[in-house]
Amino acid sequence: MKFGFLLSLFMFGACQTYNSNTGDAAKYAPTTIAGSSEFQAAFGVVKNRCASCHTNYHAEWATLTTEQQWKDRGLVVAGFPSNSPLLTRLKNLGGDMPQDSGNIPADEYTALNTWVTNLE
C-alpha cells in the first residue's frame, strides 16, 4: 500500500507539472473578445508579443478579454500611453520588454498606443 502511494506520487501527483506548455491554452486557444476595433488589434499584439513568450504572468494577459480588465489591473491608463505599464515596459519606450527581441514593430506599437490613447 505504501509502495503504491509512493509510486503514484512519483509518477503522477495531484497537481499539474509546470513546463514549456503550461500556458499554451491561454496563449493559443482561439479567443473571442469584445470591444473596439483598436482593442482587438492591440489584443492580437499582446498575445503574439507578450503571451507567446511567457508561460505564466503574460500568458494570463491572454485571458483579459475586456478593456475594463486591463484598466482594473492597472496595466493601462485610459488616454495615457506614457503612464501605462503595458507600453512603458516596452523597449520602444526604453523599457526591457520583450526580453528576447528588440523593439516590437512600429505598426504593432502604434496599435497599442492608439488603443490606449482612445480608451475611455
Add this chain to the structure above:
Amino acid sequence: MKLIFFLLIALCALPSFAYVNFIGHSYTSCLNCHYNPSGGGALNDYGRVVSATLVSSGSLYPKDWSEEKIAYTSGFLFRKPKQNILRTQLNYRGFQLVRDPGSKSNEQKRWINMQADARVILKLGQNDRFIAVLNYGYSPVPETQTDRQTEWRSREHYLGYRVTPKFGVYTGLMDKTFGLKVIEHTSFSRVTPQATQNDQTHGVMLHYLAELWEGFAHGFVGNLSQDEDLRMKGGSLMGERTVFSNHRLGASAMVQKNNYSDLLSYSAHGKFNLKEGSALLAEIGQTTTKTKNGISEGTARYGLLQTYLRPIRGLYFLTNIEYFKKDVSIDQYLVRWGPGVQYFPIQRIELRFDIYNTRSFDPDASTPDTWSYLFQTHLWL
C-alpha cells in the same frame, strides 16, 4: 513583484542537464557516466568516480590519498556501496541571480533554489542490464501558477533494459532526446525546441550504441501529470558519429504537438575534444511553430557556441555565445554571450559564476544591453 519574479525565472540559466563538455575528457557517449544514455539525471557508479577524480580538484585531500581511495569515497554518503542493486542520490542546486547589476533603479537580486532531487536507482543483472530510476524533487514554479502547479515533481521515472550491450530500451518519464543537452537549460537551444529541464515526457526511447556512432529514437505522449490538451505528443531522432577519434558530430529532428500548437525542430551539433579536459560545443537549429489560432507562428533559429578550457584539474573557464532569431522572416536577432568560471574544489561541490550580456540587433531601433550574473552552488551526496 510577480513580474520581477517571473523575469528572474525566465532569465536565469538553470543548470540541470548533462555536462556535454566532458567530451574533453574523451567521453563521447553520455552512457559512460549516466544511467540515461542521452545524459542528464542520475550518475552511474562510474560517473560518480569520474566526478570524484577526473573532474574535481584533488588539492583538498590529504597528500597520501590515492586516486583509488578517492574513488572509493564517491558513493552515497562517501561510502563504498556494500551491495550492487540499489543506489540512492541527493542533488541540490541553487544560485544567486543578479540582473542589471550596479543599476540603482533596476538591480534585482534573488536566491533561487532551483533543484533539490532525491534519486533511487534499482539495477539488476550484469553491467546494470536492467535499471529502474526514480527521481523526485523540487523545482520552482512561477507564483502565478502555484494554484495548479506543484513545486514538487517526479523529474524522472523510467525503466531501462539493455537487450544487448549495444541496444537498449527505456520507457517512462525522461527528457526529450534532442540536440546538445547543455547544462544551461534556458539557452535558446533548449527553450526553442521545448526541451528544457522541466519538459520531461512519458515515452519510449530506443538507443543503439555502436563503436563509432550512436542513435536514439524517442516516441513520447507528453507528461501525463499535465492536462491532456497540453501534452506534447510526438517523437524525435538523434544520431551522433565519432570523427577523428574523439570528436562527435550529430543531428536531431523532432516533431511534437498538442491541442494548441505544432512544432517541428531540427538541429546539427558538434562536440569537440580540445584535449586535457577542454572542449568546444556547437549547435545550430531551428523550430517552426504552427498554432491553432494562427498567431505566434513562424520559424525561430538559434545557435550555440561554448568553450570549456581546463587549465588545472577541477577548474574550467567558460565562454558562452548564443544567437537567437525569433522569426527568420524579420531582420532582427539577439546575441547573448559571457564568460564563466566553473570550479569543483572537491567531489560533491560545484561552484560556478557566469556573466551574461544580451544585445539586440535591430536595423530599425537601438535598445540597451541587458546584463546579469549568476553564482551557482551545486551539491550532491
